[in-house]
Amino acid sequence: MQEVTIKKDSSIKLEDQMFEFLNPKFIFVPIRKGFKLKVRDNEYVYKNDIIAMDSHGHAMYSSVSGRVLGLKEMPFYKEGMISSLVVENDFKESIRVRKSAKKYINSYTKKELLRVLSDTSLQYKDTYISEKVSSKCKTILINGVENEPYFGNKSYIFKDNLDELLETIDLLGTCMKASDILLVVKNNEEKLIGELVSLLGTYPNIKLKLVNDAYPNGMAEVLKKKFSSDETIVFDIVEIGLIFETIKREIPVTEKVITITGDAVNPKGVVKVKLGVLLSEVFVTKFNFTEEQVDVYMNGMLSGNLVNSLKVIVDLNVDGVLVMKHTEQEIEKCIKCGLCSKNCPMGLNPKYVYDHDGRVKKEYYDKCIGCGLCNYLCPSNIDLRKIMNGSDKR
Amino acid sequence: MKKNLTHRIYIMYAMALLPLLAFGFYKNGISLYMRDHIEFYQMFKPILILLIVLTGAVLGGVAREWFKDRKVSKKTFERCKRDVVEALLIACILPINTNLIAAFTIPFLIGLATNKIKFNRIAVMYVLIEGINVLLKVNSFNNIYEASTVLNYDGFDYFLGQGPGGIFSTSVLFIVLGMIFLSFNKLYKRELVYSSLGTFLILGIIPAMIKGAYANILPYIFSYNILFVLVFIAPNIESSCYTEKGQIASGIIIGILTYALTYITPYTAAILSVLIVSLLSGIIDRLFIIK
Numbered sequence: 001m002q003e004v005t006i007k008k009d010s011s012i013k014l015e016d017q018m019f020e021f022l023n024p025k026f027i028f029v030p031i032r033k034g035f036k037l038k039v040r041d042n043e044y045v046y047k048n049d050i051i052a053m054d055s056h057g058h059a060m061y062s063s064v065s066g067r068v069l070g071l072k073e074m075p076f077y078k079e080g081m082i083s084s085l086v087v088e089n090d091f092k093e094s095i096r097v098r099k100s101a102k103k104y105i106n107s108y109t110k111k112e113l114l115r116v117l118s119d120t121s122l123q124y125k126d127t128y129i130s131e132k133v134s135s136k137c138k139t140i141l142i143n144g145v146e147n148e149p150y151f152g153n154k155s156y157i158f159k160d161n162l163d164e165l166l167e168t169i170d171l172l173g174t175c176m177k178a179s180d181i182l183l184v185v186k187n188n189e190e191k192l193i194g195e196l197v198s199l200l201g202t203y204p205n206i207k208l209k210l211v212n213d214a215y216p217n218g219m220a221e222v223l224k225k226k227f228s229s230d231e232t233i234v235f236d237i238v239e240i241g242l243i244f245e246t247i248k249r250e251i252p253v254t255e256k257v258i259t260i261t262g263d264a265v266n267p268k269g270v271v272k273v274k275l276g277v278l279l280s281e282v283f284v285t286k287f288n289f290t291e292e293q294v295d296v297y298m299n300g301m302l303s304g305n306l307v308n309s310l311k312v313i314v315d316l317n318v319d320g321v322l323v324m325k326h327t328e329q330e331i332e333k334c335i336k337c338g339l340c341s342k343n344c345p346m347g348l349n350p351k352y353v354y355d356h357d358g359r360v361k362k363e364y365y366d367k368c369i370g371c372g373l374c375n376y377l378c379p380s381n382i383d384l385r386k387i388m389n390g391s392d393k394r
Numbered sequence: 395m396k397k398n399l400t401h402r403i404y405i406m407y408a409m410a411l412l413p414l415l416a417f418g419f420y421k422n423g424i425s426l427y428m429r430d431h432i433e434f435y436q437m438f439k440p441i442l443i444l445l446i447v448l449t450g451a452v453l454g455g456v457a458r459e460w461f462k463d464r465k466v467s468k469k470t471f472e473r474c475k476r477d478v479v480e481a482l483l484i485a486c487i488l489p490i491n492t493n494l495i496a497a498f499t500i501p502f503l504i505g506l507a508t509n510k511i512k513f514n515r516i517a518v519m520y521v522l523i524e525g526i527n528v529l530l531k532v533n534s535f536n537n538i539y540e541a542s543t544v545l546n547y548d549g550f551d552y553f554l555g556q557g558p559g560g561i562f563s564t565s566v567l568f569i570v571l572g573m574i575f576l577s578f579n580k581l582y583k584r585e586l587v588y589s590s591l592g593t594f595l596i597l598g599i600i601p602a603m604i605k606g607a608y609a610n611i612l613p614y615i616f617s618y619n620i621l622f623v624l625v626f627i628a629p630n631i632e633s634s635c636y637t638e639k640g641q642i643a644s645g646i647i648i649g650i651l652t653y654a655l656t657y658i659t660p661y662t663a664a665i666l667s668v669l670i671v672s673l674l675s676g677i678i679d680r681l682f683i684i685k
Contacts, residue, residue, distance in 0.1 A: 330469070335400055337581045338636030351636060352683050379400045379581060 002343045003214035003222075004373060006149045006302075012261055014152045015269035018160075021286055022255065023091055027276035028074045028084040028313045029060050037085065041070045046096040048251050051085055058121045058128065062087050063254035063274040065094035074278075075309075077298050078126075078317045087276075105167050105247060110175035113247065120252040124239040124316055133172065138231040139180040142169055142240060145211055146186070147218025148300030151259040151320050156270045157241045158185075158192055163199060165237065168244040170203050172235065184209045184223050215302060216371035222345050238319075259320030264291040273314050279321065280310040293326035302372040332380040340374035340384055350374040350384040358387050365389070401472075403581040403631065404479045410572035411482050411562070411626070415444070417555050418562030422490050422537050431538045440561045443497055444485040450498040451481035454505020476632075477505045483626055484519045487560035487619045487665070489527065489535040496526040512676075514633040517669035524662060535559060535618075535661065549612030557613060563622035573625045583629035586641040586648075590624045593649025620652060623664035633672040639682040644671050647678075 031037060035052040039045055045062045052060045069086040076082050108116075110133075117130035146154045158165065173181045185192055187210035196208055209227055211217040217226075220234040242253050256275050261268040266288050273282055298307045299319050312318065334354060341349040346367050353360050365388060374384040419440050427437040455474035460466055481501055488497060500522045504515055511518060527533035534541065535558045547556050555565030563569075576582040595615065602611045615621070628634065628648055635644045651667035659666070671678075 332400055335581075335631045336634070336636040337403075337631055338583070338638070338641070339580060341636065342638055349637070349683050377580075379402070 002345050002373075003212060003217055004343055004377070005212070005214045006376075008149050009263055012150050012263055012268060014150075014259065014261060015267050017269070018156050018257070019267075019269050019271035019286055021271055021273045021277070021282050023089065024064070024274055024277040024281055025089055026069075026278070026281075027062065027064050027087050027089065027274055028072070028278065029062060029087065029276050030074070030076060030079075030082040030084045030313070030315065031060070031071065032079075032082060035060060039068050039085070041068055043068050045087060046094050048095060048254065051087075057118070058123075059252075060121070061252040061254065063276050064089040065092050066090040074313050075311055076315060076317070077307075077312050084276075084313065105164070105244070106171055106174075108171060108175075108247060113171065113175050116247050116250050117243070120246050120250070122242060122246050122253060124236065124242060126317070129239065129243060132233060132235070133176060135176070135233065137176055137178055137233040139182060139228045139233075140169070140173055140176060140178040141220075141223055141228055141232050141234045142181065142183040142206075142237060143218065143220055143223055143234055144183055144185040144237040145218040145223070147216060147303055148259075148320070148322070149215065149302070150261045150322055151300060152261075152270050153257050153259055153319060154237050155189070155192070156257060157237055161241065161244065162192075162195055164244050164248075165240050166196075166199055166203050166206065168240050168247070169206055169235075172240075172243070173205050176233070178205075178233075180228075181206045182209050182227055183207070184211055184227065186211060186213045186217070188213045215376075216345055216369070216373055219303070219345070219369055219371050221369045222371070225345075242316075253316075256314060256316065256318070258314060258318055260287055260323070261320070262294075262297075262323035264289055264294040264325045265323040266290050275315060277314050279312045279314055279318070282314070283310055289323065291325050295324045295326050297322040297324065302376050303370060304372075329381045331382060334380055334382060337379060339377040339379070343373055343377055345369070345371060345373065348388070350388055354382065354384060354387050400581075401475050403579055404475045406576055406579050406582075407479045407626070408482060410575045411486065413568040413571065414486060414562045414565055414622075415482075417565045417568055418486070418560075421555060421564065422561055426537060426539055429539055431542070440490065443488060443490075443492060443494065443561060444482070446494055446498045447485040447488070447501050448478065448481045450501035451477040451484075451505045454502040455508070457502075458506050458508060474505075477501075477508070480516050480519070483516050484523070486562035486626070487520060487622060488523060489533055490537045490561050491527070491532045491534050492523060493526055493530050493532050496523045500526075512633065514627070514630050514669055514672035516627050516630060517665050517672065520665050521662070521669065533661075547613070549616070552612050552616035557617045559617060560619050560622065563619050566616050566621055569621050569625050576625075581631060583631070583634055583636075583641050585638055586629045586634055586645040587625055589642045589645025590628055590648040590652070591621070591645075593646045594620070594624065594652050597649065597653040614656075618656070618660045618663065620656075620664040623668060624648065624652070627665065628668045628671075630668075630672070633675060635675045635679045637679050637682045640675070640679040643682070644675060644678050647671050647674075 029051045031052050034054040037052050038050050044067055047065045049062050050059045051062050066087050066089045069088050071083050072086050073081045074084040114130050114134055122129045183206050200206055216222050224232055224234055245253055254275055255272055257270055257272050259270050296307050297304045300322050341351050348367055368388040372385045422440045423437040426432045452474055455477035456470055459470040459473050500519050504519050553566045557564055577584050598614055635641045648667045648671050652664045655663035655666055
């Protein structure tokens with residue numbers, strides 16, 4: 001398995017304390033295909049109220065309390081423009097009903113856990129977690145490795161709730177009847193490893209696995225290939241954090257942790273924001289650009305994309321923003337160096353796809369995990385990941 | 395943050411060649427003047443040939459870029475970085491008696507048509523210039539001193555670069571140091587270099603050892619540009635195989651071909667092998683691509 005050590009700019013360091021931006025003026029709730037609105041214009045909504053629901057009972061919630069202003073087309077990172085319901089925040093955080101939740105997480109049965117997860121429509125990266133938890137597996141693999149070099153979401157999640165996270169992982173293991181639970185972290189996170197070692201005595205089912213601080217060791221597919229077999233379900237530690245937040249109070253997730261960093265932004269850090277907030281509002285309120293010309297990478301430089309604008313709504317697909325000084329990168333013709341094929345973690349050959357203008361078998365594309373290592377390594381600056389994902393040429 | 399850029403490998407190539415250029419200037423210029431074989435101004439002939447080849451290649455490259463954009467800017471010269479390094483490499487292996495018009499014209503024409511040539515351009519340039527040299531009977535690799543005396547070098551002399559070869563390509567010591575230096579760059583196709591060198595050395599050493607002709611081994615290995623071509627020209631980024639297995643396979647073929655061709659045309663054995671294998675690199679790569 002190929003991995004590449006990314007040389008990091010040591011001047012890019014995250015602040016120790018987590019920032020918070022939990023009082024946006026507006027939030028935007030995407031009304032995706034199949035969802036029906038449950039509120040009307042000018043209606044008052046409470047925090048955690050259902051805004052829209054699909055035929056399967058999956059719901060979209062409001063992360064603030066306030067007045068509904070109506071629908072507006074808004075840009076989302078992965079899906080592009082989506083008609084979204086605008087809610088004007090009244091900054092009261094009013095809640096309709098306060099549900100009572102269980103005192104101890106480990107007292108949940110599988111049935112109860114699934115009920116809470118489906119009632120709150122908890123999802124992570126386009127997958128409903130209840131569907132994942134309802135399936136059986138031999139091994140549960142917990143991905144605690146930060147994928148993007150400059151991001152720190154996972155470190156902060158570990159720092160704040162380590163014991164609770166382990167409790168949630170243990171609960172998942174019991175509910176899913178997994179014989180092995182592997183928790184993977186980077187081998188250079190000495191403090192975290194020390195804390196984990198002392199706590200894991202209480203959780204004999206959870207085994208600690210270490211990986212190098214190299215790319216793309218934070219990708220689920222890579223870890224799966226490294227440590228386990230086909231009958232494995234991978235949970236991200238962020239996902240575990242969301243499950244914990246949900247079952248602790250039996251309320252939907254309304255907040256998200258994202259990283260804002262780079263050599264052209266100040267301060268640099270992890271910030272907790274409301275789901276549905278406009279990223280540019282977070283920037284204007286909390287952060288400053290230190291350069292006139294910047295390159296903005298949504299979700300990081302390697303697995304993310306260069307974007308033109310910060311006018312993007314924060315949803316569960318947004319992990320952070322890397323703001324770097326602008327650099328001119330001329331795209332040159334392929335020099336046949338072979339770095340892309342030599343280093344592809346999935347053993348693919350991006351140069352072969354490039355040579356055939358994307359016209360290769362569908363199975364070939366499907367193996368691509370979109371880590372972007374080929375793009376990073378390409379000395380000619382060719383966007384190989386885009387070519388590998390070129391579905392129109394299949 | 396991006397570390398691999400095309401110009402880095404070209405800069406590293408140029409840096410790896412610097413000691414060889416200095417030694418070639420000493421061997422074919424300074425030392426001849428010090429031995430009173432040539433006049434003072436003739437001492438600079440190696441540098442003159444180098445400059446002529448460089449000028450031809452850069453002008454060809456600039457003309458090529460001008461035909462593309464119809465303007466000359468800073469970027470035009472940036473795009474000629476490959477032409478510069480290829481000119482340095484070709485100048486290294488040319489004989490000291492090379493025809494100067496050919497040394498200018500061929501790099502110019504190849505630079506002009508560079509995008510049309512998919513195989514090893516340095517090999518093509520060398521074959522064309524050497525062809526003209528042979529026609530004009532100026533293809534001798536010996537400088538005035540070497541031509542005027544019977545050489546009686548031992549293996550160590552060859553290692554230091556006293557043996558026959560191109561203007562700047564005879565110092566085995568600096569070639570090996572250059573190879574080690576380039577091996578630190580990810581873009582250097584070291585698998586190809588190691589496999590070609592390994593194959594050639596094994597094929598060369600074993601028969602000599604069987605025959606007991608130990609004295610011939612080192613001159614055989616260290617002469618005729620062979621090491622220089624295998625270390626610097628065979629792993630040419632754009633014309634050699636890019637898959638790992640393809641590089642190893644093509645290295646082995648280059649090694650075998652070089653060994654075989656030394657019996658027919660020792661001075662051009664290595665460069666001809668590289669040229670032939672560069673023509674086949676696409677096919678070799680295809681054998682190792684998982685489709």
